[in-house]
Amino acid sequence: MQAASSINRRNFLKTSGLAGGGLLLGFLLPNKSMAGPGTGEAPVLQPNAFLHIDTNGKITVFVARQEIGQGVHTSLPMIVAEELEADWKGINVEMMPYSTNPVPDYKPEGGSGLYDTGGSQSVFTDYTELRKVGATAKTLLLTAAANKWKVKPEQCYAENGFIINKSTKAKLSFGSLVADAATLPIPKDVALKPQKDFKIIGKAVSKYKVKEILTGKTTYGIDVKVPGMVYACVERCPVLDGKLTSFDDSACKQVSGFIKAVAFEGTGMPMHLHAGVAVVATTTWGALKARKLLKTTWNEGPNNKQSTDELFKTFAEKAKAKPTKDVYKKGDVTHTGASSHAAEYAEPFLAHGTMEPMNFTAHVKPGFCEIWGGLQMPGWAVQAIADNVGLKPEQVKTNLTLSGGGFGRRLYYDFALEAVLVAKQLDAPVKVVWDRTDDVRNDAYRPANYHSMQATWDAAGKLQTWQHHKLETSIEVMLEGPDTKSPPTMLGGGTSDFWYDVPNIYTGYTHVDFNLARGWVRAVEICENAYPIESFVDEVAHKLGKDPLQYRLSMLEGRAAFTTEDSRLHQDPARTANVLKIAADKVGYHLPRKPKHFIGLANHFFSFAEAYAAHAVEIEMTGPKKFKITNIVAVADCGTIINTDNTRNQIEGGTVFALSQALMSEITVTDSRVEQDGFFTYQILRMNDMPPIDVHLVPSTERPGGVGELALPTLAPALCNAIFAATGERVRRLPIGKDGWEWG
Amino acid sequence: MPTYTLNINNKQHTVEADEDMPLLWALRDLLNLTGTKFGCGVSSCGACTVLMNNQATRSCQVPLQGAVGAKITTIEGLSQDGTHPVQKAWEKIGVPQCGYCQSGQIMNVVGLLKAHPKPTNEQIETMMAGNLCRCGTYQRIKQAIHLVIAETTGSPSGMRKTITTK
Numbered sequence: 001m002q003a004a005s006s007i008n009r010r011n012f013l014k015t016s017g018l019a020g021g022g023l024l025l026g027f028l029l030p031n032k033s034m035a036g037p038g039t040g041e042a043p044v045l046q047p048n049a050f051l052h053i054d055t056n057g058k059i060t061v062f063v064a065r066q067e068i069g070q071g072v073h074t075s076l077p078m079i080v081a082e083e084l085e086a087d088w089k090g091i092n093v094e095m096m097p098y099s100t101n102p103v104p105d106y107k108p109e110g111g112s113g114l115y116d117t118g119g120s121q122s123v124f125t126d127y128t129e130l131r132k133v134g135a136t137a138k139t140l141l142l143t144a145a146a147n148k149w150k151v152k153p154e155q156c157y158a159e160n161g162f163i164i165n166k167s168t169k170a171k172l173s174f175g176s177l178v179a180d181a182a183t184l185p186i187p188k189d190v191a192l193k194p195q196k197d198f199k200i201i202g203k204a205v206s207k208y209k210v211k212e213i214l215t216g217k218t219t220y221g222i223d224v225k226v227p228g229m230v231y232a233c234v235e236r237c238p239v240l241d242g243k244l245t246s247f248d249d250s251a252c253k254q255v256s257g258f259i260k261a262v263a264f265e266g267t268g269m270p271m272h273l274h275a276g277v278a279v280v281a282t283t284t285w286g287a288l289k290a291r292k293l294l295k296t297t298w299n300e301g302p303n304n305k306q307s308t309d310e311l312f313k314t315f316a317e318k319a320k321a322k323p324t325k326d327v328y329k330k331g332d333v334t335h336t337g338a339s340s341h342a343a344e345y346a347e348p349f350l351a352h353g354t355m356e357p358m359n360f361t362a363h364v365k366p367g368f369c370e371i372w373g374g375l376q377m378p379g380w381a382v383q384a385i386a387d388n389v390g391l392k393p394e395q396v397k398t399n400l401t402l403s404g405g406g407f408g409r410r411l412y413y414d415f416a417l418e419a420v421l422v423a424k425q426l427d428a429p430v431k432v433v434w435d436r437t438d439d440v441r442n443d444a445y446r447p448a449n450y451h452s453m454q455a456t457w458d459a460a461g462k463l464q465t466w467q468h469h470k471l472e473t474s475i476e477v478m479l480e481g482p483d484t485k486s487p488p489t490m491l492g493g494g495t496s497d498f499w500y501d502v503p504n505i506y507t508g509y510t511h512v513d514f515n516l517a518r519g520w521v522r523a524v525e526i527c528e529n530a531y532p533i534e535s536f537v538d539e540v541a542h543k544l545g546k547d548p549l550q551y552r553l554s555m556l557e558g559r560a561a562f563t564t565e566d567s568r569l570h571q572d573p574a575r576t577a578n579v580l581k582i583a584a585d586k587v588g589y590h591l592p593r594k595p596k597h598f599i600g601l602a603n604h605f606f607s608f609a610e611a612y613a614a615h616a617v618e619i620e621m622t623g624p625k626k627f628k629i630t631n632i633v634a635v636a637d638c639g640t641i642i643n644t645d646n647t648r649n650q651i652e653g654g655t656v657f658a659l660s661q662a663l664m665s666e667i668t669v670t671d672s673r674v675e676q677d678g679f680f681t682y683q684i685l686r687m688n689d690m691p692p693i694d695v696h697l698v699p700s701t702e703r704p705g706g707v708g709e710l711a712l713p714t715l716a717p718a719l720c721n722a723i724f725a726a727t728g729e730r731v732r733r734l735p736i737g738k739d740g741w742e743w744g
Numbered sequence: 745m746p747t748y749t750l751n752i753n754n755k756q757h758t759v760e761a762d763e764d765m766p767l768l769w770a771l772r773d774l775l776n777l778t779g780t781k782f783g784c785g786v787s788s789c790g791a792c793t794v795l796m797n798n799q800a801t802r803s804c805q806v807p808l809q810g811a812v813g814a815k816i817t818t819i820e821g822l823s824q825d826g827t828h829p830v831q832k833a834w835e836k837i838g839v840p841q842c843g844y845c846q847s848g849q850i851m852n853v854v855g856l857l858k859a860h861p862k863p864t865n866e867q868i869e870t871m872m873a874g875n876l877c878r879c880g881t882y883q884r885i886k887q888a889i890h891l892v893i894a895e896t897t898g899s900p901s902g903m904r905k906t907i908t909t910k
């Protein structure tokens with residue numbers, strides 16, 4: 001069984017992200033084409049598992065990363081097409097069929113696999129290797145054409161699906177060259193295009209197969225239908241780690257189509273499945289209806305009286321003590337400045353709330369297991385499923401689907417394993433569908449967290465010490481147990497990646513246990529940390545009577561670029577300063593304000609995948625604790641941009657996701673039960689609350705960074721800083737609706 | 745089990761099911777029309793929106809019995825090939841991210857524009873408030889709605905200028 005410790009997000013990032021392209025090196029480019037003349041099949045050019053060109057010139061790019069709405073099924077093929085000099089309109093994209101060993105040379109390290117999709121890593125990690133994939137195929141085609149024309153390859157060039165002879169202007173289509181190209185040895189080093197020659201990368205390209213979405217043809221996991229399939233809904237123990245005492249399905253038998261009810265036990269680490277009873281029927285409706293008639297009794301175990309109210313009291317209490325774990329130290333924080341300030345901040349448990357509720361389809365027979373659904377880390381899931389059914393991972397037939405949202409929810413595989421536990425007890429394939437209440441109540445929540453901040457500064461107002469104690473219901477403890485050796489989730493300004501220039505820093509962490517599953521929600525700890533950090537810096541600036549923009553810039557500008565010790569990423573504070581300045585300019589920070597209008601700012605370095613973002617939020621006060629957001633400016637510097645339109649869409653969407661979290665979203669617990677039961681109680685932003693968002697992307701030739709999570713962290717602090725500017729009241733906890741703030 | 749004949753996308757379909765089965769599940773499980781999505785089952789998200797007699801309707805709330813005799817249009821029946829003006833505007837603006845909410849959004853807009861060919865901003869916001877998009881594509885949805893209005897009525901709508909997505 002794969003050690004859970006190899007899967008924690010930090011390792012995930014270290015292995016898939018921080019190793020950069022190096023991890024992929026060598027496996028994308030095996031030594032010879034996979035099929036060619038003589039194999040008895042029609043010749044194709046398939047220099048590797050990612051690209052396939054047939055004799056008709058049909059080009060197929062296979063994408064291993066999962067499409068969850070973030071656009072990788074468009075952006076990754078764009079990278080290949082660019083170097084291949086293909087006509088984008090002719091590119092076909094397919095999901096790379098799941099295999100435990102898709103490319104023999106590839107040795108996944110630490111659990112991070114070729115198919116894994118999270119941490120805004122896909123473009124960041126695959127960029128250079130995918131360029132080589134395209135360039136390699138192009139070189140083969142060029143060489144084949146040159147041989148035909150008996151000229152040097154340098155006398156040919158590729159353009160829009162053709163190889164062209166520079167002197168004679170003769171043209172040969174890619175398709176016509178495939179048979180010859182497939183016999184050539186794969187070149188070792190291929191030249192990549194200079195960025196100034198890019199024709200596809202950096203353009204606004206429509207989402208691949210957007211028409212299928214608009215006509216209802218896209219198949220998500222929940223749309224899977226296999227012959228003989230039955231449907232199930234699951235009644236779960238309301239308390240995590242509880243046990244089933246008994247169930248009675250006699251009343252279910254009145255429901256037409258009811259087949260049977262089957263029970264399964266919960267699991268421990270890493271996934272902590274709730275114990276449950278699956279109600280199986282011939283339709284989803286039959287299962288939903290029969291489930292209402294099912295009677296269950298549970299042994300909830302000893303931890304069934306916990307509440308979030310108590311948890312936050314414990315946080316506040318323990319915040320007075322020292323952290324139980326040191327995270328990062330620089331200089332000496334006992335060094336005291338002329339003045340000091342301290343403050344605390346709190347953030348609740350949060351659910352993912354993907355629009356497509358959790359679901360999974362499985363078919364298990366002796367010696368056989370086939371699964372269908374969306375997974376962000378399929379390798380992790382398949383290993384666990386294989387272990388559970390007593391097969392090898394390569395024996396689990398895995399069919400990955402598109403997902404109606406991921407946001408980190410589908411990095412976990414609890415819902416997949418649960419479907420397998422049900423399928424084991426049935427003769428037919430079964431689709432387990434979670435209703436919205438199941439989805440909201442059985443999530444892997446972003447942890448509740450609490451921050452105690454302290455700073456001192458000298459007579460000139462320059463920060464001398466910075467201390468950050470984070471208290472949290474740890475994800476690592478959830479996955480690996482109380483003795484986990486994994487470092488706590490502090491990336492996102494909480495370690496050496498802190499973006500401001502302060503000579504003495506100490507950050508520490510305290511885990512507080514709580515009986516609720518925790519997991520990674522979009523931008524996870526970067527969001528958790530940016531809110532207190534960017535609020536606290538604002539507080540200090542106000543204390544000093546300094547302009548918050550200038551104060552931030554004074555600690556960013558002039559600071560040399562550095563490699564963060566913890567994430568090993570390159571961080572250039574000048575780029576952070578730049579996005580902040582653009583945000584201030586675009587929101588009109590330097591212009592006279594309209595009456596009752598106030599502006600808040602925040603910026604961050606995105607510690608998962610080298611990118612920079614800032615938000616400027618303008619509000620108009622419409623009552624003592626009431627405001628309207630009149631403008632949000634979001635600025636992103638994510639290095640080289642692959643698809644400008646998708647990047648804008650992600651920055652808009654990330655801002656909206658963060659806005660929900662800032663204003664209204666919260667999971668509360670009493671008696672160890674989640675109180676919210678759906679979108680009426682776990683609220684997310686609706687159209688009527690949607691403020692205008694003005695997105696600005698910084699043109700860049702730097703390494704492409706992450707996009708999907710980039711826009712979340714700075715929205716809440718920028719909004720809270722605007723509220724402070726307006727009212728002098730500091731927002732100490734999220735969501736702000738909890739403390740009586742109103743908007744709209 | 746009773747049998748119901750439904751008029752869906754201008755075709756008669758017969759299904760055998762309980763009378764209380766919501767139209768949503770008949771579409772998805774019995775008729776393989778999976779373009780209509782399940783998001784909540786309790787009228788909180790709009791993912792299941794279809795047209796019933798030209799009115800945007802949450803199919804998770806309509807028992808089969810109540811669907812008999814109505815002219816039902818699902819996303820699959822809106823156009824042959826994705827060329828309905830609303831679909832075209834969605835494509836032009838590049839609205840979808842994961843896409844899961846979008847058939848419900850599109851059907852709701854079609855219903856909205858049938859009721860109010862030139863809706864005010866306020867009408868748009870109120871009538872779209874029941875359709876959630878977790879990916880956060882609301883700004884593009886608004887833009888696309890204004891594009892449809894401009895193209896179908898030939899007049900620019902009262903779109904705010906602050907939006908500078910393109």
Ligand code: FES
Binds near residue numbers: 781782785790
């Ligand atoms: S599924 Fe009908 S409104 Fe959500």
Ligand code: FES
Binds near residue numbers: 404841878880
């Ligand atoms: S596009 Fe994903 S929920 Fe709307």
